[in-house]
Amino acid sequence: AQKVTQAQTEISVVEKEDVTLDCVYETRDTTYYLFWYKQPPSGELVFLIRRNSFDEQNEISGRYSWNFQKSTSSFNFTITASQVVDSAVYFCALSSPKGGNMLTFGGGTRLMVKP
Amino acid sequence: NAGVTQTPKFRVLKTGQSMTLLCAQDMNHEYMYWYRQDPGMGLRLIHYSVGEGTTAKGEVPDGYNVSRLKKQNFLLGLESAAPSQTSVYFCASSYTDRGYSPLHFGNGTRLTVT
Numbered sequence A: 001a002q003k004v005t006q007a008q009t010e011i012s013v014v015e016k017e018d019v020t021l022d023c024v025y026e027t028r029d030t031t032y033y034l035f036w037y038k039q040p041p042s043g044e045l046v047f048l049i050r051r052n053s054f055d056e057q058n059e060i061s062g063r064y065s066w067n068f069q070k071s072t073s074s075f076n077f078t079i080t081a082s083q084v085v086d087s088a089v090y091f092c093a094l095s096s097p098k099g100g101n102m103l104t105f106g107g108g109t110r111l112m113v114k115p
Numbered sequence B: 001n002a003g004v005t006q007t008p009k010f011r012v013l014k015t016g017q018s019m020t021l022l023c024a025q026d027m028n029h030e031y032m033y034w035y036r037q038d039p040g041m042g043l044r045l046i047h048y049s050v051g052e053g054t055t056a057k058g059e060v061p062d063g064y065n066v067s068r069l070k071k072q073n074f075l076l077g078l079e080s081a082a083p084s085q086t087s088v089y090f091c092a093s094s095y096t097d098r099g100y101s102p103l104h105f106g107n108g109t110r111l112t113v114t
Helices: none
Strands: A003-005 A010-014 A019-021 A024-026 A033-039 A046-052 A059-061 A064-069 A074-079 A088-095 A109-114 B004-007 B010-013 B019-025 B031-037 B043-049 B065-067 B073-078 B087-094 B109-113
Touching (some): A003 A088, A024 A074, A033 A074, A046 A059, B019 B031, B043 B073, B073 B087
Antiparallel strands (some): A033 A046, A059 A064, B019 B073, B031 B043
16 A cells, blocks of 8 residues: 655744755555645645656756655655745655556645745 | 636535535546545545546545546535535546656535535
């Protein structure tokens, strides 16, 4: 069975601080995919990034970066110089080719960025 | 390009009432999904469909039924609503089931059962 754990249920930072959201996953599959989604206060789910299990390169997109480490089964998400607009619930999710594209989600981390 | 559209956006039901949530996608995706979101539990899969005329159970299917009569529509029904079904419901679609395709989500339906 697959499992995704986001141990941080809520994080509060002051604008311009860096913040890292943790994600730990469990799977027996050798091929799998990891995702991060953002859910702003308006409620929609926005896809941020996908990482394949065979690609451990870190990813940077503007102020966002992702650190994928298979050795620790982690896929952490860092926001540099946080902004109020980053306030949202962030979900880490896992899927595999065997799972028919069905995502297993973590419980989410609510990030509050205060001005 | 509307993407995935869910109706209604909000609904309040009394225990025992029935309702249907409608999901429509205009991306010609084969695969569609219904998830529910509860605090601290992320999103959990209720039912899904791999094509027109097909449906299958997900992680939490009890108390729900679905139908996929047309490729672009995926309906979620509650025959006898219970307070435990108070949740936010999300519909999603994808073009492949190979695991790597990001899901495209609708904006959600907030359902309250009193």
